Amino acid sequence: MSRTWNQYVVKQENKALVLTTIINHTPISRAAVAQSTGLNKGTVSSLVSELIDEAFVTESGPGASSGGRRPVMLLFNAKAGFTVSVDLGVGYIQAALTDLNGEIVQVEKKQVKESTFDLVFETLVHLIEQLIKHAPVSRYGVIGIGVGVPAVVSHEGEILLAPNLNWKNIQLKQALEDVFDLPILIENEANAGAYGEMRFGFKQPPKDMIYASIGIGIGAGMILDGKLYTGKSGFSGEIGHMTIVKDGTSCRCGNVGCFERYASEQVLLEHAVKRHLIKANEDLSLDTLIKKAEAHDQEVLQLFEEVGEYIGIGLTNIINIFNPEVVLIGNRLRDLQKWLIPPIEHYIHSRAIGFHQQDLTVDFAKLENFSTVKGMAAFTIERFLAQLKDI
Amino acid sequence: MSRTWNQYVVKQENKALVLTTIINHTPISRAAVAQSTGLNKGTVSSLVSELIDEAFVTESGPGASSGGRRPVMLLFNAKAGFTVSVDLGVGYIQAALTDLNGEIVQVEKKQVKESTFDLVFETLVHLIEQLIKHAPVSRYGVIGIGVGVPAVVSHEGEILLAPNLNWKNIQLKQALEDVFDLPILIENEANAGAYGEMRFGFKQPPKDMIYASIGIGIGAGMILDGKLYTGKSGFSGEIGHMTIVKDGTSCRCGNVGCFERYASEQVLLEHAVKRHLIKANEDLSLDTLIKKAEAHDQEVLQLFEEVGEYIGIGLTNIINIFNPEVVLIGNRLRDLQKWLIPPIEHYIHSRAIGFHQQDLTVDFAKLENFSTVKGMAAFTIERFLAQLKDI
DNA sequence: TAAGTTTGTCCACAGGTTGCACAAAGGTAG
DNA sequence: CTACCTTTGTGCAACCTGTGGACAAACTTA
Structure with missing residues (x-):
C-alpha cells in the first residue's frame, strides 16, 4: 500500500x-x-x-x-543515546560506543586468532556487553547495535557468504537478537564504510560516491543520489569480480581476470612470495612490505606501482560507468596511499573519459580505520530517528 | 532550501x-x-x-x-494531451506522436544522409512540425517535445559530445526552444531507452535494471531503486569504455581494451571486412551480415558467437557490480538476439557470481525500436504531470 | 419482498500550518 | 541616557485538508 x-x-x-x-x-x-x-x-x-x-x-x-x-x-543533544557499532574484520573485531553524532566515545579492539563462528561470536558478544556496561546514563540509552562484516549480506541480515572468514549461511542478526534486546543491523563492510565516509567524512556530503574497500578482496559501497545503493537483493558492489583481463588469472568466484586478482592485499602477498621480497624469517604481512617500502626497497616499490596501475584500471572503469563525484579507497590498502597515489592518478588522468574527470575527486578514506564503525553508527542512528515517527 | x-x-x-x-x-x-x-x-x-x-x-x-x-x-484519459518524442540516431530520425499512456499515435521515420547539424536540425524541425500539425484536438494539446540522442548530454540539455554524429557542444535544447514554444527535454539515448523499457515494457516495472544499448558504440541506461541514475553531471553509463582486456585494442576515447572495441556494430563490421565476410559488391552493413547468418554462413555465425562472448564478459561485470533484477540489450544488436542469446547466457551462467543470478533476467529490449521514443515520452509526460503540482 | 452489501456523497470535527500582532530584549545614534 | 529601530520568539485566529461516520442510492440474494 x-x-x-x-x-x-x-x-x-x-x-x-x-x-x-x-x-x-x-x-x-x-x-x-x-x-x-x-x-x-x-x-x-x-x-x-x-x-x-x-x-x-x-x-x-x-x-x-x-x-x-x-x-x-x-x-x-548528541548524548541523548548511544550506539554500539562494530567492525567485524578478518582476524580482529573493533567495537565502539558512539553518540548520536557518530562520535566515538569508547573503542575496543581485539585480535581473534581463529575465525570459527563460535569463537568470533563469543568475543563479539563480550565486547558488546562491555561497551553497553560503560555507556553513560542517557535518556534513550543504547539505541541499537550495528555490525559491519566482510560478507555478502541479504536484506534480511543473513550472512550468506563470507569467503575470508569461511562462513556460510549464518544467522548473525538472529543470534545477536537472542542475546541482546536491542535493534540489530548487519551490513556489508564496504557499504557501511561508504555510508560512514559520506555522512561524516565531508563538510558537504557528496551525492554520488564510490567507496572501494581494498583489503584481502575488493568490494565497493555505492552512494548514488545521496542514498546507499544495495541492488535487488542487497549484493551489489562486487567490483572485485569485474573482469579486467580477458582470459586472465582464474578466481575462486569461478570467473577469470577478476580485478581483485590483480589488486588486493592477497595479490601483494602472493607476489611478495613469488618474487622473494619477504625472507623466511620475516612476517608475511602487509606491514612487512610497508616497512620495506619505507626503507626504499626498489622491488617492493615496483610491486606497489604495478598494483597501483591495476587499481587505476579498475577505478577508471568505475568512473566511466558511474560518473561519481568522489571515489574513495579504504580498508587495508589505504595504508599504502603514499605509494599508490601517483600510479592511480596517472592512470585515471590519462584514461578516464575527460568529462567524467571534471568535478571528480579521487582520494583515500578520511575516517582512518573507523569508516565501517561510523557507517554502522550512522545506520543505527538513522533507523532510530526514523522509527520515532511511527510512535 | x-x-x-x-x-x-x-x-x-x-x-x-x-x-x-x-x-x-x-x-x-x-x-x-x-x-x-x-x-x-x-x-x-x-x-x-x-x-x-x-x-x-x-x-x-x-x-x-x-x-x-x-x-x-x-x-x-490518455488523450488529454500528446507528446512529440524523437529518437535522433545516426543516419535516421524517428519521431512519434504519443498519448499520455506512451502509446504511439503516429510515427515518422526519415533517413538523413549526412550528419551535419544544420541538415539534421532542419529535418528534425520539419518532422516535429508535421506531428504537431497532426495532433488530435485535446484539452492540453502537445505538452512537450523530447529528443533522445546518442551523445553525452549535460543535466542542462546541452550536447557536449556526440562522437558518431561528429557533434560537439551543441545547444540543441536552446535551438528547439527558439522554434517551438513548448517544454523541451534532451536525454541520452540509452537513458531514454532504459526508462522507456522500465515504464512500458513490464507488467511489474523492475526497480533495478540495466539497459545496455549496443549499437555503433555501447552505452547503458541505469534504473536504480526505480529511478534513472545519471551521475554527478549526467554522464553516467559509459560502460562501453570499461576496460575488459588489459593492454587491449586502443579506443578513440584514449583508453585501451574498452568493451565496445570487442562488442559493437562497429566491431562486427570491422571484423567482417578483415575476414572478407562481405564481398566488395555487397553492402557493408549489419543487415548484410544478418542475411548471411540466416543462410547459415558458418564464418558469420562464428563471428556472432565471438562477439556474444565478449558481450557476456561486459554484462557479467555489470551484473557483479549492480546486482540488478533485469539486464536488457537494446539498439542495433537487438536484431542479432537469435544468435547472441546462447553465448551470452552461457557466459553469464558460468561466470557471474551465483547469488546475483538468483532473480536475474537477461533479455532483449521489448519495445522493438521504440525504446528511446517511449522513454522520451515517459520523461515528457512525467514532467508535465509533476509540473501540474506547482500551479 | 425483505434483508444485506457495496458505492459514493455529505458534513462536523480534528489537527496542522500560516500570517500577523505583539511582547521581550537588545542595538544605535544623538 | 533616551528614543527609535531591529531581531527573536510566542500567541491566536483563520484556513485548509483528511478522517470517520451517517446516509442515500443501487444492486444482489434468499
Missing part, C-alpha cells in the same frame, strides 16, 4: 526537517531554523519545544545579536 | 497518488482507489472530481457489481 499523506505525516516530516537542520547547523536559533527550512516561525517554535521535551535538543545561552534581540541558541 | 510540508503539498501528493492509481489500474472505481491507496472514501471522491474537471479522468458506465451497488468506473 502506498503511503498516504495527511496532517500527521506533515508534522513528522517537518519535525524531522527541523531536527536535521539543528543537527547540521548546531548551534542555531529558532529564527534561523525557520529561515533555513522555510517554515513559519510559530511552527518551528512548537516543533522545537517538542524536540526539547524529547531530549533531542537543548537550549544554550543567548547567542550574538545581529542588531536586535539576542537569539536563544539550540543545540543537538 | 529544503522542501517544507504543508496542507497544499499533502493535497498534491494525494492527488498524484490517486491519478497514478487510476492510470495503473484503469478502469477502477472510487471505492477501489480508496482501498488501494488507503485514503478515505470522501477524500478520493473530492480529488477525483478535480481530476475529472481537469480532463485527466473520465467516468465510464457502471462496472460489474460485487454484491452491492454497481461502481462507476474511472478511466485515465
Whole structure:
C-alpha cells in the first residue's frame, strides 16, 4: 500500500526537517531554523519545544545579536543515546560506543586468532556487553547495535557468504537478537564504510560516491543520489569480480581476470612470495612490505606501482560507468596511499573519459580505520530517528 | 532550501497518488482507489472530481457489481494531451506522436544522409512540425517535445559530445526552444531507452535494471531503486569504455581494451571486412551480415558467437557490480538476439557470481525500436504531470 | 419482498500550518 | 541616557485538508 499523506505525516516530516537542520547547523536559533527550512516561525517554535521535551535538543545561552534581540541558541543533544557499532574484520573485531553524532566515545579492539563462528561470536558478544556496561546514563540509552562484516549480506541480515572468514549461511542478526534486546543491523563492510565516509567524512556530503574497500578482496559501497545503493537483493558492489583481463588469472568466484586478482592485499602477498621480497624469517604481512617500502626497497616499490596501475584500471572503469563525484579507497590498502597515489592518478588522468574527470575527486578514506564503525553508527542512528515517527 | 510540508503539498501528493492509481489500474472505481491507496472514501471522491474537471479522468458506465451497488468506473484519459518524442540516431530520425499512456499515435521515420547539424536540425524541425500539425484536438494539446540522442548530454540539455554524429557542444535544447514554444527535454539515448523499457515494457516495472544499448558504440541506461541514475553531471553509463582486456585494442576515447572495441556494430563490421565476410559488391552493413547468418554462413555465425562472448564478459561485470533484477540489450544488436542469446547466457551462467543470478533476467529490449521514443515520452509526460503540482 | 452489501456523497470535527500582532530584549545614534 | 529601530520568539485566529461516520442510492440474494 502506498503511503498516504495527511496532517500527521506533515508534522513528522517537518519535525524531522527541523531536527536535521539543528543537527547540521548546531548551534542555531529558532529564527534561523525557520529561515533555513522555510517554515513559519510559530511552527518551528512548537516543533522545537517538542524536540526539547524529547531530549533531542537543548537550549544554550543567548547567542550574538545581529542588531536586535539576542537569539536563544539550540543545540543537538548528541548524548541523548548511544550506539554500539562494530567492525567485524578478518582476524580482529573493533567495537565502539558512539553518540548520536557518530562520535566515538569508547573503542575496543581485539585480535581473534581463529575465525570459527563460535569463537568470533563469543568475543563479539563480550565486547558488546562491555561497551553497553560503560555507556553513560542517557535518556534513550543504547539505541541499537550495528555490525559491519566482510560478507555478502541479504536484506534480511543473513550472512550468506563470507569467503575470508569461511562462513556460510549464518544467522548473525538472529543470534545477536537472542542475546541482546536491542535493534540489530548487519551490513556489508564496504557499504557501511561508504555510508560512514559520506555522512561524516565531508563538510558537504557528496551525492554520488564510490567507496572501494581494498583489503584481502575488493568490494565497493555505492552512494548514488545521496542514498546507499544495495541492488535487488542487497549484493551489489562486487567490483572485485569485474573482469579486467580477458582470459586472465582464474578466481575462486569461478570467473577469470577478476580485478581483485590483480589488486588486493592477497595479490601483494602472493607476489611478495613469488618474487622473494619477504625472507623466511620475516612476517608475511602487509606491514612487512610497508616497512620495506619505507626503507626504499626498489622491488617492493615496483610491486606497489604495478598494483597501483591495476587499481587505476579498475577505478577508471568505475568512473566511466558511474560518473561519481568522489571515489574513495579504504580498508587495508589505504595504508599504502603514499605509494599508490601517483600510479592511480596517472592512470585515471590519462584514461578516464575527460568529462567524467571534471568535478571528480579521487582520494583515500578520511575516517582512518573507523569508516565501517561510523557507517554502522550512522545506520543505527538513522533507523532510530526514523522509527520515532511511527510512535 | 529544503522542501517544507504543508496542507497544499499533502493535497498534491494525494492527488498524484490517486491519478497514478487510476492510470495503473484503469478502469477502477472510487471505492477501489480508496482501498488501494488507503485514503478515505470522501477524500478520493473530492480529488477525483478535480481530476475529472481537469480532463485527466473520465467516468465510464457502471462496472460489474460485487454484491452491492454497481461502481462507476474511472478511466485515465490518455488523450488529454500528446507528446512529440524523437529518437535522433545516426543516419535516421524517428519521431512519434504519443498519448499520455506512451502509446504511439503516429510515427515518422526519415533517413538523413549526412550528419551535419544544420541538415539534421532542419529535418528534425520539419518532422516535429508535421506531428504537431497532426495532433488530435485535446484539452492540453502537445505538452512537450523530447529528443533522445546518442551523445553525452549535460543535466542542462546541452550536447557536449556526440562522437558518431561528429557533434560537439551543441545547444540543441536552446535551438528547439527558439522554434517551438513548448517544454523541451534532451536525454541520452540509452537513458531514454532504459526508462522507456522500465515504464512500458513490464507488467511489474523492475526497480533495478540495466539497459545496455549496443549499437555503433555501447552505452547503458541505469534504473536504480526505480529511478534513472545519471551521475554527478549526467554522464553516467559509459560502460562501453570499461576496460575488459588489459593492454587491449586502443579506443578513440584514449583508453585501451574498452568493451565496445570487442562488442559493437562497429566491431562486427570491422571484423567482417578483415575476414572478407562481405564481398566488395555487397553492402557493408549489419543487415548484410544478418542475411548471411540466416543462410547459415558458418564464418558469420562464428563471428556472432565471438562477439556474444565478449558481450557476456561486459554484462557479467555489470551484473557483479549492480546486482540488478533485469539486464536488457537494446539498439542495433537487438536484431542479432537469435544468435547472441546462447553465448551470452552461457557466459553469464558460468561466470557471474551465483547469488546475483538468483532473480536475474537477461533479455532483449521489448519495445522493438521504440525504446528511446517511449522513454522520451515517459520523461515528457512525467514532467508535465509533476509540473501540474506547482500551479 | 425483505434483508444485506457495496458505492459514493455529505458534513462536523480534528489537527496542522500560516500570517500577523505583539511582547521581550537588545542595538544605535544623538 | 533616551528614543527609535531591529531581531527573536510566542500567541491566536483563520484556513485548509483528511478522517470517520451517517446516509442515500443501487444492486444482489434468499
